[in-house]
Amino acid sequence: MLTREEKEKIIKKYQLHETDTGSTPVQIALLTEEIKRLILHLKRHPKDFHSKRGLLKMVAKRRKFLNQLKKESPRKYNQILEKLGLKKGKT
Numbered sequence: 001m002l003t004r005e006e007k008e009k010i011i012k013k014y015q016l017h018e019t020d021t022g023s024t025p026v027q028i029a030l031l032t033e034e035i036k037r038l039i040l041h042l043k044r045h046p047k048d049f050h051s052k053r054g055l056l057k058m059v060a061k062r063r064k065f066l067n068q069l070k071k072e073s074p075r076k077y078n079q080i081l082e083k084l085g086l087k088k089g090k091t
Helices: 004-014 024-044 049-072 074-084
Strands: none
Touching (some): 049 074
16 A cells, blocks of 8 residues: 555656646556556465455456557557557557
């Protein structure tokens, strides 16, 4: 779980304008950070199947946001992939 300060830091880095807290790039960045933390948790606790299910749900949610961003603005989609170090999907 991200702390308030960590969330604010990520939001400031990816926001589109000063009052933006929930745009697609911001949500993708927040989900990516949560996914990274959960992966580390699962490496230490490989039998934690409840967390694994949560991880899969987060990955699916991020994929939906990425697909939405790709349709709206391919330029922003490529920028966010590059910033976060994600690979391009097959879609």
